[in-house]
Amino acid sequence: MVVEEPPFLNIDGVATRLLEDRERPYGTVEAGVPLVLEPKGARSVVELKAFLAARSAEVMAAVYRHGAILFRGFEVSSERDFEETMRSIRGLRPMNGYFMSERGRDLVDEASSVLYTNKYARLGANPFGSVKIGGFHSENYFSADVPALQAFWCKTAPWMGAETAMVHMANAYDELSGDLRAKLEAEPFCSMFWSVPMIARRYRLPEDRVEQFFRDLGLLVVLVDGRKEIVFYKPNVYRHPHVPKRSLQVNLSMSLRDLDPALRRLFTPAYEGGKWALYRAAWRQWDTMTAFRLAVKGRRAELGSLVKVTGQRLLGAQPRGRAPAESTLVAPPGTPPIVRIGARVTRDEVGALAAAVRKHCSLFSWRRGDILFFDNLQMLHAAMPGVGPRVIRVMIFNPLPLKYPLTSGLTDVAPEEGYRSIDERLRALQRTLS
Numbered sequence: 001m002v003v004e005e006p007p008f009l010n011i012d013g014v015a016t017r018l019l020e021d022r023e024r025p026y027g028t029v030e031a032g033v034p035l036v037l038e039p040k041g042a043r044s045v046v047e048l049k050a051f052l053a054a055r056s057a058e059v060m061a062a063v064y065r066h067g068a069i070l071f072r073g074f075e076v077s078s079e080r081d082f083e084e085t086m087r088s089i090r091g092l093r094p095m096n097g098y099f100m101s102e103r104g105r106d107l108v109d110e111a112s113s114v115l116y117t118n119k120y121a122r123l124g125a126n127p128f129g130s131v132k133i134g135g136f137h138s139e140n141y142f143s144a145d146v147p148a149l150q151a152f153w154c155k156t157a158p159w160m161g162a163e164t165a166m167v168h169m170a171n172a173y174d175e176l177s178g179d180l181r182a183k184l185e186a187e188p189f190c191s192m193f194w195s196v197p198m199i200a201r202r203y204r205l206p207e208d209r210v211e212q213f214f215r216d217l218g219l220l221v222v223l224v225d226g227r228k229e230i231v232f233y234k235p236n237v238y239r240h241p242h243v244p245k246r247s248l249q250v251n252l253s254m255s256l257r258d259l260d261p262a263l264r265r266l267f268t269p270a271y272e273g274g275k276w277a278l279y280r281a282a283w284r285q286w287d288t289m290t291a292f293r294l295a296v297k298g299r300r301a302e303l304g305s306l307v308k309v310t311g312q313r314l315l316g317a318q319p320r321g322r323a324p325a326e327s328t329l330v331a332p333p334g335t336p337p338i339v340r341i342g343a344r345v346t347r348d349e350v351g352a353l354a355a356a357v358r359k360h361c362s363l364f365s366w367r368r369g370d371i372l373f374f375d376n377l378q379m380l381h382a383a384m385p386g387v388g389p390r391v392i393r394v395m396i397f398n399p400l401p402l403k404y405p406l407t408s409g410l411t412d413v414a415p416e417e418g419y420r421s422i423d424e425r426l427r428a429l430q431r432t433l434s
């Protein structure tokens, strides 16, 4: 792959380069993912912030061109350093939350916009081995609030593996068959049903106000087993606002049940060899070992939370939420069938998607203090298997102004400076009523 020289190489005390082989566990066709930005001299956060503030336009152009940038070698040593570094990039608007965030996706105490990956469950590496390869996703496919951009900060580096996989899905998309691309672009798919009572409890709002809020947005309200639920549709393919590319941005692993098994077969050759042998043995026994360890220590609450949050991953990819066919669903007359992506994509097409994900997957070994800044409109990500006390913190930025009702599987997302997330608007509504 030909990678353009970035325009800001060797300026203002900062240099950019591509990753070296020794910084990766194994190779990739995506040599330009991520672009590395590192100090030539001063390594302090003060210098980094000054550079980012002065060169925000070039940094944003680089993240769009490469898909991801790795800030490496700077002294980013706290959550506050991470937050202040990202806030110094002009045009980034951190999101302090998002609609119906999962349990454990809380703000850390040390900063105002930095999130735990999960406060209760370790989703990446752990000392007894990790979950299986899988979990490739675009951020917040199941939420109404999709961030355009995202950043991870490595507080504690793992001992072995446990990388954050970056998949350049915009490059992979070009290689999918014309039939599959046409199918994905033809119609939006349902990503999630959210129950009105559940939303009302979360945002402390009357149910009728919640229902009206989503009707006003243009979303469909149905009855599922006698309970009102909002049907969330998502575009499958985004036409990027800053680069001439399209990308399939879906939580593929949770939506296509055959994807992760296919990916495991494709990734397995990279996990042969001595240092992975013991790990692979433990990996096969992961469920048993985890349950045994928590039971021995009497950590019942943690076990319960772990099962709840990671249950679907432990059991393999399953479509999230109830499938309408398994419930009694009553929709307004004339409503077209409510379809998820898994109902339209064939098994062969899932195999082609797995091959594209594997081919365009790019890994690097985390170092303490690294910041990975990436484009959620072009990249998928996943936590890879590994060992060690890995601690990663998260920031998400710039909620996408999706317009409902969606009429196509392909969407153009025009940036909106003043756009407020659904989460923000529901919180604001709650304040006006209290």
Ligand SMILES: [Fe+2]
Residues within 6 Å of the ligand: 137, 138, 139, 381
């Ligand atoms: Fe994620």
